[in-house]
Amino acid sequence: MMDAAHLVIQAQELTKRFGDFTAVDRLSFEVEAGEILGYLGPNGSGKTTTIRLLLGLLLPTSGSSTVFGCDSVREAAAIRSRIGYMSQRFALYDELTAWENLRFYAGVYGIRDPHVLEAICERLGLTRYRDERAGALALGYRQRLALSTAIIHEPTLLFLDEPTSGVDPLGRRKFWDLIYNLASGGVSVVVTTHYMDEAEYCTRVGIMHHGRLMGMDTPSRLKRMLQDATLWSVRAAPPMMALERLEKDPQVEFVLLAGDHLRVHTRQPLTEDRLRAKLAGDSIQLQEIAPAHPTLEDVFIHLAQS
C-alpha cells in the first residue's frame, strides 16, 4: 500500500448527479507523484466533471477527494495555488506579445522577477518569439505559450485538456517531449483526452464511459485485458457481407469495421482455421486472416460492450 504522502490525487466513491443524470458515478482512483495519467473518454463521459470536482469547483453529491492531501471541498484554495491548467482553448491575449502574456500570468501569481520569465521562455523554446503577438504565432508555438502560462508558478500538478488536438504529428511529438521533461522534474500530469492514440503517451490510462471508470492501468496492461487469439484482422470482400456473417456467430463478440478490413473480437481464443471456416462459401472472397495487436480503441469497445 502506498504511503498517502506519495499520492497527488485520491478519489473515493466520488459521485456527481445533475438532477437524474449521473455525470460521475462512484469514482475511486489514485495518482502518484510523477505519473502522467491519461483520462480517456468521449465527450460527455464525465472527464471535465471529475476535474472540476477534484479542484473544488463543483461539490460532489457523495464521496470525497483529496489533492496533495488537501480536501477538495474544504481546502480548494490551497489546492488551486499548486496546480496548473491548460485548456484546449488557450486563454491567451492575441493582441499582446508572447512576453506580455507571460508577464500578465506571472503577475496573477505575484511573480515579478523577469529572470523567471526568461528561464521559462528558454526552456520552452519561446525566446525567439517573445516579441511576436500571440495571435500571430503558429499553432505549435501558441500551444507552448499556453503551457508556459500554466507552469509559470511551478505547479507540481498539471492538468492538460486535449492538449494536442488540432496539431500535426511533428507538433504533437515536440509538445510531448516538453511534458516528459516536466514529468522527469517531478511534475505530475493529468491529461484529459478523447483521442485514443494520445492516451498512448501517458504512463497510465483511465477509461471513462457514461460517468464510470471502466479500467485504469498502463496502456500495455490494458491491452492485455484482451486475451491472445481473441482479436483478428480479416480482409474479405464484400466486407459488409463478411461482417454480417461473423456477427451471427455465437463465438464472435463483435466486429469492427476498419476501412478495408474487419477487426473481429471473439469470446474465446480461436484458431485461424476455425475463423476461416466461418467465412467459407462462394459469396465471400477471403483475402487475409491474421491475429491483430489490440489498440486502446479495441480495449475501450471491449470494456464498453461488456
Next chain:
Amino acid sequence: MSGFPLTSARIACHSLTKSYGSKRALDHVSLQVAAGEIYALTGPDGAGKTTLVQLLAGTIKPDAGDVWLSGHSMRANPGEARAQLGYLSQGFSLYEDLTVEENLRFFAEVRGLTGGTLGERVDQTLEFVGLEPFAGRLAGALSGGMKQKLALGAALIHQPGVLLLDEPTSGVDPITRQAFWRLLVALLERGTSVLLTTPYMDEAARCHRVGLLRAGRLVIEGTPEHLTRDLAGRMLEVRGEPLRAIADRSQRLDAVELVQLFGDHLHLSLQPGTLARVQAQLLGEASSQGWEGVTVEAVKPSLEDAFLALLETRA
C-alpha cells in the same frame, strides 16, 4: 475549362487556390477520388482542410483552379455539380423542433424531390441510417450518435454520388464512430465517393488514401500501405525500465534515426537493414546497464510514424 481530362474520378480538383486577404489558405491543391473510394484529408488546424471541403462543396469560390463532381465543373455548371453532392459540415444543424421524419422531408424538398419519390426516399433513408423506430421523435431529443445519423441521412436524401464530411466523428465515442463507419462502408459498396477530414490518424489509416495538408499545400498523399512502406522493417517497439534512460541510450546508437517516447514504450526508426543489429545491441545494453523487463520487438509502422518521419526529413 469544363472538360477535365480524368473524368473517371467522381471528385476532382485541379490547382485550387484560395486566399483570405494576404493569407493563402489553399495553394494549388489537386486531388481525385474515384467511385467507391474513401479519401481522408488530415493536417493541423489552420492547414486548409475546411477551406478545401468548402471549395469542393461549392459554398465558397476559388481564386484559381476548379472542381469537378462526377465530371460537372463547379465553375461552368455549379447547379449540376452541386446536385451530385451530399455535404456534412462541421457543426451541422438540424431542426430540433421537427421530428426525424419531418427533418428528412424538409431536406428532400430542398433537394427538389416531390410526391411519391419524396416519401419513398425518406423511408429508404430512415431505414438506411437505422432511425425508423425514431421517425416520430423530435430531433432535439435524440442522442448525439442518432443526431449524427440523422444529419448523414439529410445529406444523403437525394442519393448523391459524392459525399463530403468535415470531421464527422470528432468527439464521439468509439461505438458511435463504429456505427457511423458501417454506414460509410455500405455507401462505398454502392459506389459512392467519400472525402472526409479527420484529426485522427487511426481513422485516416482506415481510408483507401490519405492526404496531409500543411499550410495550404498537399504535402503528402498515398495509400496507408504506400506511405508506411518506407519505414517497413525499420521500426522497433522497446519496453522496459527506466524508460527514459533506455530512450537516451537508444538515441546514441548510430543506426537509430528517431526515438519517440510514449507512456510505457518507445518507437525507434532505424536505418534500413539494421533491425537485427539494433535489437541485439539493446538487449546487450539491457544486461550491462541493469535495465528491467526489456522487450525489443519489430512492429509495423503506423501512419503517425510515417508522417513524423516524412515531416522530420523536410524540416
